[in-house]
Amino acid sequence: MKHPYSLALLTQAILAAPPVVIRNAHVIPVTRPAFTGSVVIENGRIRQAAEQVTVPQGATIIDAAGQYLMPGIIDCHSHIGVEAINEGSVSVSSMAGIEDVIAPEEIAIYRALAGGVTTANVLHGSANSIGGKCAVIKLRWGASAREMLFEGAKPGIKFALGENPKRTNSPSSRGAGTARYPTTRMGVEDVIREAFTEAKAYQKEWREYQLKTERREPAIAPRRDFKLEPLVDVLENRRFVHAHCYRSDEILMLLRVAEEFGFRIRTLQHVLEGYKVAKEIAAHGAGASTFSDWWAYKVEAYDAIPYNAAIMLKKGVLVSINSDSPDVIRRLNTEAAKTMRYGGLTETEALSLITINPARQLEIDGRVGSIDTGKDADLVLFDKHPLSNYAVAQKVFVDGELRFDRARDLAARPEREAARQALLERERPGARRAPARRAQ
Amino acid sequence: MILGQADSPPMKPLRIPPCARAALALLPFLGAAADPPALAVRNARIVTVTGPVLENGTLLVRNGLIEALGGNVPVPANAWVLDGAGLTVYPGLMDALSTLAAGADLPQPGAASPRNGPSAPSGATPARGPEDRPLTTSWIKAADTLQAADRNIDLFRQAGFTGAATFPTRGIFGGHGAVINLASAPAGKMVVEPSVGLYAALATGGAGSFPSSLMGSISYIRQIYADAAHYVAMKEAYAANARGRQRPAYDRALEGVLEARRLLLPGSRAVEIERSLRLAAELKVRAVLYGGHEAYRVTEPLKQSGMPILVSVKWPERDPNGDPDEVESLRQLRLRAQAPGSPAALAQAGVRFAFYSDGLQSPDQIKRGVRRAIENGLDETAALRAMTLAPAEIFGVADRLGSIEPGKIANLVIADGPLFAETTRIRYVVVDGVKYEPVQRENAR
Numbered sequence: 001m002k003h004p005y006s007l008a009l010l011t012q013a014i015l016a017a018p019p020v021v022i023r024n025a026h027v028i029p030v031t032r033p034a035f036t037g038s039v040v041i042e043n044g045r046i047r048q049a050a051e052q053v054t055v056p057q058g059a060t061i062i063d064a065a066g067q068y069l070m071p072g073i074i075d076c077h078s079h080i081g082v083e084a085i086n087e088g089s090v091s092v093s094s095m096a097g098i099e100d101v102i103a104p105e106e107i108a109i110y111r112a113l114a115g116g117v118t119t120a121n122v123l124h125g126s127a128n129s130i131g132g133k134c135a136v137i138k139l140r141w142g143a144s145a146r147e148m149l150f151e152g153a154k155p156g157i158k159f160a161l162g163e164n165p166k167r168t169n170s171p172s173s174r175g176a177g178t179a180r181y182p183t184t185r186m187g188v189e190d191v192i193r194e195a196f197t198e199a200k201a202y203q204k205e206w207r208e209y210q211l212k213t214e215r216r217e218p219a220i221a222p223r224r225d226f227k228l229e230p231l232v233d234v235l236e237n238r239r240f241v242h243a244h245c246y247r248s249d250e251i252l253m254l255l256r257v258a259e260e261f262g263f264r265i266r267t268l269q270h271v272l273e274g275y276k277v278a279k280e281i282a283a284h285g286a287g288a289s290t291f292s293d294w295w296a297y298k299v300e301a302y303d304a305i306p307y308n309a310a311i312m313l314k315k316g317v318l319v320s321i322n323s324d325s326p327d328v329i330r331r332l333n334t335e336a337a338k339t340m341r342y343g344g345l346t347e348t349e350a351l352s353l354i355t356i357n358p359a360r361q362l363e364i365d366g367r368v369g370s371i372d373t374g375k376d377a378d379l380v381l382f383d384k385h386p387l388s389n390y391a392v393a394q395k396v397f398v399d400g401e402l403r404f405d406r407a408r409d410l411a412a413r414p415e416r417e418a419a420r421q422a423l424l425e426r427e428r429p430g431a432r433r434a435p436a437r438r439a440q
Numbered sequence: 441m442i443l444g445q446a447d448s449p450p451m452k453p454l455r456i457p458p459c460a461r462a463a464l465a466l467l468p469f470l471g472a473a474a475d476p477p478a479l480a481v482r483n484a485r486i487v488t489v490t491g492p493v494l495e496n497g498t499l500l501v502r503n504g505l506i507e508a509l510g511g512n513v514p515v516p517a518n519a520w521v522l523d524g525a526g527l528t529v530y531p532g533l534m535d536a537l538s539t540l541a542a543g544a545d546l547p548q549p550g551a552a553s554p555r556n557g558p559s560a561p562s563g564a565t566p567a568r569g570p571e572d573r574p575l576t577t578s579w580i581k582a583a584d585t586l587q588a589a590d591r592n593i594d595l596f597r598q599a600g601f602t603g604a605a606t607f608p609t610r611g612i613f614g615g616h617g618a619v620i621n622l623a624s625a626p627a628g629k630m631v632v633e634p635s636v637g638l639y640a641a642l643a644t645g646g647a648g649s650f651p652s653s654l655m656g657s658i659s660y661i662r663q664i665y666a667d668a669a670h671y672v673a674m675k676e677a678y679a680a681n682a683r684g685r686q687r688p689a690y691d692r693a694l695e696g697v698l699e700a701r702r703l704l705l706p707g708s709r710a711v712e713i714e715r716s717l718r719l720a721a722e723l724k725v726r727a728v729l730y731g732g733h734e735a736y737r738v739t740e741p742l743k744q745s746g747m748p749i750l751v752s753v754k755w756p757e758r759d760p761n762g763d764p765d766e767v768e769s770l771r772q773l774r775l776r777a778q779a780p781g782s783p784a785a786l787a788q789a790g791v792r793f794a795f796y797s798d799g800l801q802s803p804d805q806i807k808r809g810v811r812r813a814i815e816n817g818l819d820e821t822a823a824l825r826a827m828t829l830a831p832a833e834i835f836g837v838a839d840r841l842g843s844i845e846p847g848k849i850a851n852l853v854i855a856d857g858p859l860f861a862e863t864t865r866i867r868y869v870v871v872d873g874v875k876y877e878p879v880q881r882e883n884a885r
Contacts, residue, residue: 084653089645090569095659096651103711105771124655132655145711146718180648220673224666226659227569416770423773427758 019047019056020400025064025381029371030071030348030355039069041377044399049371062381067394070351070386071370072118072378073332074358076289077242077269077322079123080108080329081148086125087132091165091181091191094157095226097133098122102145108326109148113139113404115330116380116393119150119368121358123269124158126244129165129182129191131158133230134242136362138378141403153364156266157230159243161188161250162300169298189253196261199231206232240266240362242289246300248276255284267361269322271312272304278315287318287361292335293342309353310343320358337387347387376400478502479875480515481854484524489531489829490843499529501850504873508846520875522854527867530824530859531843532602532851534619535806536750536831537704537730537796540592541620541630542606543585566649570663574645575611578696582606583618583634586627592801597622598878599803600859602851602871603632605796605835607639607704612657613664613697614639617704619837621851623871632849636835637702637728658719665723668694701836703727707749710734717745728834730796732786733779739789748834749791751826752798753809755779780809783826784817794831795823811860823860849873 020041027049028034037051040059048054055061079085083101087093102122112120118139124132134156137148163169166183182188205222212219233239241258243265245251251268258265267287268274272295274281274288281288290312295304313319321336323329336354339345345353359369367376377400384391396404425431479501486494486509498513499506515521567574585608596604602622608615619633642657651657674688705720707713708731720727732751735742742749756776758768786793795813797806814823832842840849850873857864869876 084655087651087653087656087659089566089648089650089652089656093656095570095663096653096655097659098655100658100715101653101655105711144714146714220677221670223670226663226666420768420770420773423770423777424768426777427773 017401019059020062020377020397020402021053021055021059022062022064022069022379022381025067025069026385027371028068028070028348028351028386030351031370031372039371039377039379041379041397041400044377044401046371046373046375046377046379048373062395064381066383068382068385068391069371070116070380070382071355071375072368072380072396072398073116073354074119074121074320074362074364074369075112075117075323075329075332075354076121076267076320076358076361077123077324078112078120078326078329079125079324080112080120080326081106081137082122086127088125088127088170089180091128092130092195092227093124093128093132094130094195094228094230095132096124098124098135099133099149102135102137102148104141104143104145104148108329109139110141110404111326112329113141113396113398114393114406114409116333116382116386116396117329118378118380118396118398119359119362119364120329121156121242121362123156123242126158126160126164127167127170128158128160129188130195130231131160133157133239136364138398139403140398140401150364150367152367153362154238154240155230155233156240156242156362157234159192159241159254159265161185161243161245161254162247163298164244165191185250185253188250189257192254192257193261195228195231196235196257199228199235200261202228203232203235234263235261237263242267242269244269246270246272247303248273251277252280255280255286259284267320270301270324272301272308274317275305275308275311276303278312278317281312282316287320287357288312289320289322289358289361291324292321292338306338306342309339310345313343313345313349313353318357318360319353320361321353322358333382333386333391334389337389340387350387478507478516478519479522479850479870479873480513480519481522481524481527481529481852482515484522484854485528486844487528487530487824488844489825490845499524499844499852501852501870501873504850506844506846506848506850509844522868522875524854527854527856528859529844530600530853530855531828531841532853532869532871533600533827534603534605534794534831534841535596535601535797536605536794536827536834537617537798538604538606539609539799540596540604540606540622541587541590541627542582542608542617543587567645567651569650570660570667572650573664573691573693574650574660575643576613576664576693576696577608577611577615578613578638578694578700579692580608580615580696581618581635582608582616582620583627583631586618586620586630588625588627588630593622593624596803597869597871597876598866599807600853600855600866600869601803602853602869603841605636605831607637609639609641610643612641612643612651612660613693614641616696616700617835619832619835619841621849621872623874624876625872629872632840633835633837635699635701636837637704638697638700639704641706658715661719662723664693664697665725667691668697672698701726704750705729707731707735708733708752710737713738713749714741717741717747720747721745732782732793734775735782735791735793736778736785739785739791742786742791743789748830749786749793750796750831750834751783751786751793751813753795753806753813754798754800755809755812778816780812781816783813783822787818787822792830792834793826794834795826807860811862814860820858820860 022039038053040048040053083103087096123134136150136153265286267289269289271288293306295301309319332354336350339350356369359365368378379397381395382391394406481499486497500508605619607617616635620630651660671694703725705716705727707716707729727747730750732749800806829842832838852870854868855864855866
């Protein structure tokens with residue numbers, strides 16, 4: 001396993017890498033019709049994607065005859081690769097951030113990559129009405145925590161409504177006297193209102209300070225408050241709100257509260273009753289990131305239907321399908337395919353739910369989400385059509401670098417097992433402890 | 441035997457009933473209070489650490505300090521003279537991060553109650569945010585709570601340890617560490633430097649009390665430093681002109697943080713090391729990392745940061761009580777095999793590092809840990825440095841400790857062979873110029 005623990009090294013590696021041409025593939029760009037042809041990767045970007053391409057000198061050629069090349073899958077709701085998910089002690093935990101706790105070597109990242117996922121929106125948990133800051137990561141398996149971050153992606157924050165923030169299903173809420181406010185849906189709304197009222201006062205305090213310094217009047221900078229700063233970011237449109245929600249009534253509540261305070265909800269997450277209020281969601285401009293066909297795992301999830309994604313899409317909502325799970329993230333292509341059975345979406349529409357749509361929701365569609373010239377070479381090569389149950393990802397590129405290769409992985413297994421046995425042998429009581437050789 | 445004389449034969453603590461031990465432990469203070477006579481070691485091999493090795497030198501100690509060393513040093517008539525033939529003199533060893541004698545039995549101030557204002561100690565009320573200063577005792581100083589009667593002082597000294605950087609380590613901001621000499625002396629006389637750094641850990645308060653997660657702890661540390669900066673600005677403005685201004689509330693948590701000369705941050709796995717390096721850079725603090733087991737993978741970022749790291753010699757081991765059939769990952773096995781190679785990798789990369797005991801209670805275990813680092817490529821000179829001069833440099837006391845040079849504090853260990861060899865016996869230990877003779881145990885180790 002490689003561990004290039006420095007961004008400089010990583011960049012150098014990409015720049016120094018020879019161009020790659022993937023030939024004879026069924027290319028599914030998502031944003032335009034599919035074709036059989038080639039994709040040229042150079043300096044980590046897609047240089048050309050067409051039926052006929054110019055092969056650069058010294059290029060590595062990958063023959064993908066009979067295989068399917070699609071953009072790397074994007075999961076708009078994940079909790080993989082982190083050492084902590086919930087700062088559940090407080091109702092507003094916006095001071096906490098996922099960026100601080102990325103665990104780049106967690107195996108879930110590799111498994112997601114092996115399922116064709118190249119970008120994930122890693123969210124704080126849903127224990128709080130206003131949760132922590134989120135991080136968009138690229139699954140650059142082998143890189144450090146910092147190098148995983150999707151550079152330039154707009155930061156986000158998690159909100160949550162309903163049973164989770166009111167702790168309906170939390171053991172601590174059942175103990176006497178230990179319940180945390182809020183314990184009702186009314187309370188959830190109140191916490192959000194209170195927090196943004198506080199944030200507005202904080203914003204005003206800083207504005208006044210800035211005015212004073214501009215006028216060269218003596219002033220002491222206000223105390224920085226890391227709970228309120230992300231909320232000011234939201235008010236000033238520098239941070240996206242990703243709101244966990246289920247019921248239509250609370251969805252409407254959140255949209256109203258946001259409009260009242262002058263900000264937008266970027267995505268509604270889960271949003272299982274979104275089909276009931278799709279027009280209102282579209283009017284607000286919120287995206288929706290939902291499950292394919294999960295429901296009834298708790299009371300607020302009883303009114304879910306598998307047609308949710310398709311209905312919202314047809315009502316003009318920007319829709320994506322997410323996993324929220326280290327298991328489901330490995331087969332988001334199958335999840336997307338279900339919208340063809342339930343809702344009659346086209347192949348392209350179905351695939352857009354896990355590629356260009358989540359990219360637009362995260363405002364990274366200039367970089368990823370489709371196979372177009374100039375975009376990052378985040379690509380996944382499937383042996384069968386990705387909307388088939390039988391499709392298995394063979395090669396996954398992130399920034400043009402082959403980060404998962406099924407054949408390479410399988411071939412390396414005997415060697416890894418031998419290395420494991422050798423290390424176990426060294427630890428056996430009585431074994432001579434030779435100095436460990438540094439693995440590369 | 442005459443208790444209290446500086447070179448009296450050592451007590452055998454195990455044979456003395458516990459009730460009498462406390463009283464006996466106090467007696468050596470009487471002797472240590474008087475200036476010990478000069479002490480000379482003749483014809484010894486002297487490993488100075490900072491200079492060349494003297495193969496047959498004389499070392500003169502007076503008034504607790506190294507007065508002279510060389511091939512031809514005049515020895516005063518009234519000096520105690522040790523024949524050093526066959527013996528090697530080293531600077532005394534130092535545990536770079538310890539809780540020895542730090543007063544760890546103090547009651548733990550838990551999360552504060554919001555009603556009582558910042559820093560109010562109360563174990564029961566859950567903290568509702570950074571304002572409650574949870575898991576914070578940044579105002580505590582090991583130098584103020586030092587337990588001179590800690591029985592482990594003698595245990596460590598017998599093994600050649602003459603000093604330690606000892607810290608209050610509970611919670612997120614544990615408190616300020618002190619560099620101490622492991623002398624049988626009143627607490628005040630043990631302290632070499634009272635405030636060498638603030639110990640921080642990414643601890644959590646459990647569910648229901650802030651912070652309950654790793655990211656909460658990190659956000660708390662960040663908020664504390666922002667609060668401290670604001671606190672300074674408010675206090676300065678008030679000091680400049682109090683009239684007509686509201687008085688900033690005194691906050692002992694922030695006072696403690698502001699007083700910190702260094703911030704100790706955790707970093708054992710590579711991801712933790714990088715995280716703490718980033719945090720230190722963001723907070724613009726001088727940091728010392730501790731942990732270091734996976735440092736062999738991140739020597740380059742460590743080198744670039746210029747921050748030193750304390751390496752725990754409690755190497756990861758297979759859980760002796762674990763299920764023998766459990767399949768362990770290659771990564772786990774590699775960490776166990778390669779962690780003891782971290783010191784060698786750090787030395788090669790030119791990163792400043794020192795060793796610490798990390799809760800190992802027996803000095804023999806510590807030495808075994810150091811030997812593993814040597815077996816894994818660390819040369820013995822570098823190992824010695826990591827337990828003498830390096831910790832002294834890291835904590836800013838290298839002008840007084842860490843090597844054998846005239847004018848430095850006379851902390852020495854005198855052994856009958858190479859210090860880290862298994863068969864070597866420690867014959868004498870000198871702390872602040874006072875000579876101690878370890879009990880020679882027959883079946884030692």
